[in-house]
Amino acid sequence: DAMVIQNPRYQVTQFGKPVTLSCSQTLNHNVMYWYQQKSSQAPKLLFHYYDKDFNNEADTPDNFQSRRPNTSFCFLDIRSPGLGDAAMYLCATSRAENQPQHFGDGTRLSIL
Amino acid sequence: DAKTTQPPSMDCAEGRAANLPCNHSTISGNEYVYWYRQIHSQGPQYIIHGLKNNETNEMASLIITEDRKSSTLILPHATLRDTAVYYCIVRLYRKLIWGLGTSLAVNP
Numbered sequence: 001d002a003m004v005i006q007n008p009r010y011q012v013t014q015f016g017k018p019v020t021l022s023c024s025q026t027l028n029h030n031v032m033y034w035y036q037q038k039s040s041q042a043p044k045l046l047f048h049y050y051d052k053d054f055n056n057e058a059d060t061p062d063n064f065q066s067r068r069p070n071t072s073f074c075f076l077d078i079r080s081p082g083l084g085d086a087a088m089y090l091c092a093t094s095r096a097e098n099q100p101q102h103f104g105d106g107t108r109l110s111i112l
Numbered sequence: 113d114a115k116t117t118q119p120p121s122m123d124c125a126e127g128r129a130a131n132l133p134c135n136h137s138t139i140s141g142n143e144y145v146y147w148y149r150q151i152h153s154q155g156p157q158y159i160i161h162g163l164k165n166n167e168t169n170e171m172a173s174l175i176i177t178e179d180r181k182s183s184t185l186i187l188p189h190a191t192l193r194d195t196a197v198y199y200c201i202v203r204l205y206r207k208l209i210w211g212l213g214t215s216l217a218v219n220p
Contacts, residue, residue: 004155031206042199042210043156055206090155097206100146103155 003027004104006091012110013081021076021107023091031097032074034066035090037106043090049074050097078109086111115139115202116211123217124194130187132214134200137181145176146201146208147185149194156199159185190218 005024013019023032031050035043047056049068063085065077078085088108092101117135124130136145146161160167160174162183167174173186187194197213 006155042212045207048206092155098203100158100161101156101208102158105153105155 004091004093004102006089006104006107008107009105010108010110012112013078014112015083016080019078019081019109021078021089021091021109023074023076023104024072025091025093025102026072027093027095027102028071029093029095029102030071031094031099031101032068033092033094033101034064034074034076035092037088037090039087046076048097081109081111083111085109115143115209116200118198118200118211118214120212121215121217123219124187124190126192126218126220127189130190130194130216130218132185132187132198132200132216133182134184134211135182136200136202139180139202140204141180142204144203145174145180145183146203147172147174148199148201149196150199150213151193151196159198161203190216192218192220194218 003026033048034046037043046060063079068074088106090106092103094101144161144163147159148156150156160172162174176183195218197215199213200211202209
């Protein structure tokens, strides 16, 4: 009964080759978040959607983009992955921006 | 910048209470304290949150000092499945400010 689903769990891409990570939710939450988590570090917020409103964090590189075509799905696009983008990418949802966030189990991205 | 300070690691015997401390001396009056945990290779899991009062749910209890400068997460009867990294977090409006976490090892 997974509520925030991330596919695939593991993704390998080549240096510079665009990659898309996906997230879906069955909670019907208004807010969806994307985080980057590197080894032994806390998650770092990249951006989030409140409904269709996109909110980018000031220090998120332009290389990272996102799309939310409907309430249930959200995508993270990395246009030209570099070696430093290898990380776990976590999707989370919440009913509202001031409510607890529910996380998926992440997609671990490797760059060759 | 992290607004919380936690010990990097702790040990606890199975069946005993695990008390995880957190300092947040610069917390503002409208900032909540949140606790999440992350089991290896999984996403973070919400545990509990509070503003001023102590809170309890089916997972844990949260004790916040009167001056709100520190808090303690209590797992009343730790099991091996509670082995995880526990993050003490301050929430300001919509943003979670994550600490570095405490790696809790529950030993048989």
